[in-house]
Amino acid sequence: MNILIVEDEKLAVRKLTKLLEETAPEFVIKGITPSIEATVEWILENRKSGNAEPDIIFLDIELADGQSFEIFNRVEIRSTVIFTTSYDEYALQAFKVNSIDYLLKPVQQEDLQRSIKKFYDLTGSQRKSEVPALPANLENILKNLQLQQPATDYRKRFLVKQGARMLSVEISEIAYFFIDDGVSFFKNLQGQKFVVDYRMDEMELFLDPDRFFRINRGLIVTHQSVTQIQPYYNNRLALTLKPAFDKESIVSREKTNDFKKWMGK
Numbered sequence: 001m002n003i004l005i006v007e008d009e010k011l012a013v014r015k016l017t018k019l020l021e022e023t024a025p026e027f028v029i030k031g032i033t034p035s036i037e038a039t040v041e042w043i044l045e046n047r048k049s050g051n052a053e054p055d056i057i058f059l060d061i062e063l064a065d066g067q068s069f070e071i072f073n074r075v076e077i078r079s080t081v082i083f084t085t086s087y088d089e090y091a092l093q094a095f096k097v098n099s100i101d102y103l104l105k106p107v108q109q110e111d112l113q114r115s116i117k118k119f120y121d122l123t124g125s126q127r128k129s130e131v132p133a134l135p136a137n138l139e140n141i142l143k144n145l146q147l148q149q150p151a152t153d154y155r156k157r158f159l160v161k162q163g164a165r166m167l168s169v170e171i172s173e174i175a176y177f178f179i180d181d182g183v184s185f186f187k188n189l190q191g192q193k194f195v196v197d198y199r200m201d202e203m204e205l206f207l208d209p210d211r212f213f214r215i216n217r218g219l220i221v222t223h224q225s226v227t228q229i230q231p232y233y234n235n236r237l238a239l240t241l242k243p244a245f246d247k248e249s250i251v252s253r254e255k256t257n258d259f260k261k262w263m264g265k
Contacts, residue, residue: 001027004042004054006071007084008034008064012107016058016084019112030054035065040074044201054079056119061085074202080122082115154208158186160194169194171211175225175243177203179218189224191243213262215239215251223263 003020007013013032020027031046031054033039047053057079059068071077084107157170169188177186177196184196184203196203204214214220221241228240237256239249251259 001055002030002052003027004030004039004057004079005032006034006039006057006063006068007032007060009060012060012084016107016112019107019109023109023112024116027056035063036068036070036074037065039068039071040202043075043077044199047201056080056082058082058084074205076205080119082119155206158194158196160196162194167194171208175222176241176245177207177212177220178245178247187243187245189243209262210265213255213259215249215255215259217252219245219249221249226263229263 001024005013005016007016017029020029030051031042033042057077059071059081061068061083062085068083155171157168158174159166159168161167169186173188174186175189175191177184177200179185179200184198184200185193186196187193200214200218200220203220204212207220211222212220213222221239225241225243226239227242230238230240232238232250235253235256237251237259239251241249
């Protein structure tokens with residue numbers, strides 16, 4: 001079992017590490033991050049490298065740069081979460097995300113044992129090296145919790161630099177987002193290019209999927225930016241974009257069917 005610990009107190013990290021070694025020696029700590037920013041970066045880099053998602057994230061709620069609930073707004077969390085905190089006032093909010101338990105600090109061994117048992121029970125695993133898919137009843141619980149959440153507040157505008165001044169650009173004025181030499185940009189409908197201070201994985205989370213579609217790792221398009229669609233080898237699609245894009249605009253094979261459905265909405 002792979003573990004990520006999100007905790008900004010060194011003493012708490014040492015204690016939890018020791019408890020895990022005593023309680024669940026099959027757990028392997030793959031990472032320790034102290035902040036929201038570091039956690040988002042770790043998850044995205046781990047995903048980019050093709051590594052397996054952590055089976056469990058032990059997540060402190062109060063971090064140096066804010067409450068860890070913000071992580072769920074910045075990146076998709078695919079792991080089971082067990083919250084740790086010195087306060088009990090966040091319990092309801094904790095269970096609105098994919099958390100299975102809530103441990104008050106200082107964490108006690110019997111509480112940790114209970115959480116680990118709950119994890120194995122819910123996943124249908126018997127302390128094996130790999131965790132099978134969540135049972136249908138748990139998936140339904142998580143879906144119901146998601147339905148109870150308020151509608152996603154997608155981005156309506158971006159604040160960008162234009163020379164020495166700042167400019168607020170409405171989302172309706174953006175044609176597409178793209179990566180160039182590791183830097184994120186967008187072009188507006190007039191073909192002007194602006195730097196965006198977000199990774200593509202982050203932008204994909206707060207852009208309205210009815211308006212935007214990520215066709216590959218480095219390009220997110222809008223309906224109005226696509227002027228031509230042509231078959232491309234290996235069951236992919238080649239797009240012509242407006243304003244003109246100076247690189248190939250290829251829909252990856254695994255996204256071709258979803259792209260067709262999206263374009264037909």
